[in-house]
Amino acid sequence: MTEHANHKSEIVNPKHLAFFERYLTxxxxxxxxxxxxxxxxxxxxxxSLSKLQFxxxxxxxxxxxxxxxxxxxxxxLKVDFSAISxxxxxxxxxxxxxxxxxxxxxxxxxxxxxLFMQHVFSAWISPELAKEYTAGLIILAAAPCTAMVFVxxxxxxxxxxxxLVQVAVNDLIMLVAFAPIVMLLCGVANVVVPSKVLITSVVxxxxxxxxxxxxxxxxxxxxxxxxxxxxxxxxxxxxxxxxALLLTLVLIFAFQAENLTTRWxxxxxxxxxxxxxxxxxxxxxxxxxxxxxxxxxxxxxxALIGASNFFELAVAVAITLFGAGSGAxxxxxxxxxxxxxxxxxxxxxxxxxxxxxxxxxxx
Numbered sequence: 357m358t359e360h361a362n363h364k365s366e367i368v369n370p371k372h373l374a375f376f377e378r379y380l381t382x383x384x385x386x387x388x389x390x391x392x393x394x395x396x397x398x399x400x401x402x403x404s405l406s407k408l409q410f411x412x413x414x415x416x417x418x419x420x421x422x423x424x425x426x427x428x429x430x431x432x433l434k435v436d437f438s439a440i441s442x443x444x445x446x447x448x449x450x451x452x453x454x455x456x457x458x459x460x461x462x463x464x465x466x467x468x469x470x471l472f473m474q475h476v477f478s479a480w481i482s483p484e485l486a487k488e489y490t491a492g493l494i495i496l497a498a499a500p501c502t503a504m505v506f507v508x509x510x511x512x513x514x515x516x517x518x519x520l521v522q523v524a525v526n527d528l529i530m531l532v533a534f535a536p537i538v539m540l541l542c543g544v545a546n547v548v549v550p551s552k553v554l555i556t557s558v559v560x561x562x563x564x565x566x567x568x569x570x571x572x573x574x575x576x577x578x579x580x581x582x583x584x585x586x587x588x589x590x591x592x593x594x595x596x597x598x599x600a601l602l603l604t605l606v607l608i609f610a611f612q613a614e615n616l617t618t619r620w621x622x623x624x625x626x627x628x629x630x631x632x633x634x635x636x637x638x639x640x641x642x643x644x645x646x647x648x649x650x651x652x653x654x655x656x657x658x659a660l661i662g663a664s665n666f667f668e669l670a671v672a673v674a675i676t677l678f679g680a681g682s683g684a685x686x687x688x689x690x691x692x693x694x695x696x697x698x699x700x701x702x703x704x705x706x707x708x709x710x711x712x713x714x715x716x717x718x719x
Contacts, residue, residue, distance in 0.1 A: 384696045387605040388616075394606065395613025406611045410560055417672075420607055425565045426600035428506055430593035432569020434516055446518070449645060449654035453522050456641045456662035457500040458533060464636065465497030466490070466541040468629035477625045485683045489626060492674050492687025494541045497633065498534055499666035499673075500526040504699070505657060507597060508664065511703045514657035520566075522661055530666075538673075605696065608671070612689040619686060626690040631698055638663035638702045642713075652713050656706040664699050667692045 395402045408418040469490035473481060481489065501508075501523075509519040576585050609616065616623060641662040645655035670688040678684040 383602055384605060387602050388609045388693065391606040391609025392613045392616055395610035396617065399613075402610045402613070405607065410556060417607075417611075420604055421560045423600045423604040423607070424560075425568070427504075427597050427604070428565040429569050429572075430590070430596050432506075432520075432566055433573050433590060433593065446650075446654065448648045449518060449650040449658050450522055450525065452641055452644045452648065452650070453658045453661050454525065454529070455644075456637055457526055458529060458537075460640065461500070461633070461637050461662060462494060462498040462537050462541060465629065465633050466494050468633055469493035472625070472629045477628075480621060480625065485622075488678060488683030489622070489687050491542045491678065492670075492682075492684030493626070493629060493691075495538055495674050495677075495684065496630070496665050496667065496670040496688050496691040498537045498541070499530065499669045501661050501664035501666055504601075504664055504667075504695075505661045507601060508660040508699055508703055509657035510597070511700075512656035512660070512706045513653055514660075515651070515653040518654045519657045519661075522658060526661070601696075605692065608667075608689065608692050612686070615681065615686045615689065616693075622683070622686060623690050623693070626687050627694050630691055630694045634663045634695070634698050634702065642706070646713055646716055649717050651717070652706075652710055655713065656703075659706065660699065660702060663702060664695055665691055667695060 405419055406417060410418055410421060473486040473489045473493070474483070478486065505519060505523055506516075508514075509516065573585070576589060580589070638659045642655060642659040645658055650658070667688060670691060671685065674682065674684040674688045
């Protein structure tokens, strides 16, 4: 079966969001306020939380990892892993995703970072800080989205199996390509991206929740049947993903409260290339998918993967290489601040343009 033919079977109605999910951008802003306030009012407790790691030197924060599990696990429960082999019959969407993530995204961000940080905004940024900000932006863009893309896929009625494959392939490539790309684009020969941070992040944020979801689904389908699993068990997890996302943001903003409050101008300046990059890459991926007649439930999450970032890994790597108070670390945190509301707007655009997108597939 071709990709063109497959689009007829996809769900064409956009996800009907509850009140809480519909105003997620508002809750994200409130999370920033709460997180920063928490970081400023309880600095010692916040510092203690930020030091909780899965392994010494891994720089993978344990509380955030647990919350990431709570985000991914409910979505992994819905994935029919036996259907993964069918993705090989529809390779175009995956090809576009990989093209955007590895040949467009990191290089376009390096260009935007250099242009804005070292030239357009040079009157407000010292040359040394400009280099650190540029490095942070590159680190952010060189790590394709993993955990959060399942949330974006859900909000656009994306194909969960295809989304899983897109993420899995990106993770495999990231293991060998992330460090060389960061070193090449940062232009610093002695910068070494710690492999332990990269490998631990992939295992903690992807492998563990993925395995847990597969085991739970397999056991419960055998013991209780598909009807009970889909009508009784799965609905219990519906609010878990959103609440875990918000708590994750509270913690990240709390950990970086000092940077966000003392360097607010830099936050605004860093947001400019990040926002441009998100809309540029998502638009390019979406248009390429449409031109190639890729089904909408593959194109939407594919465009979102190409635009968003693995910010948990980016923050950890930037802190490891440049320090928690560095410009590079701040740049990755601004990526977190910008990503959620901007990505929600991209989700909305994908849903609202579904009819326009389908018109080419139906022609």
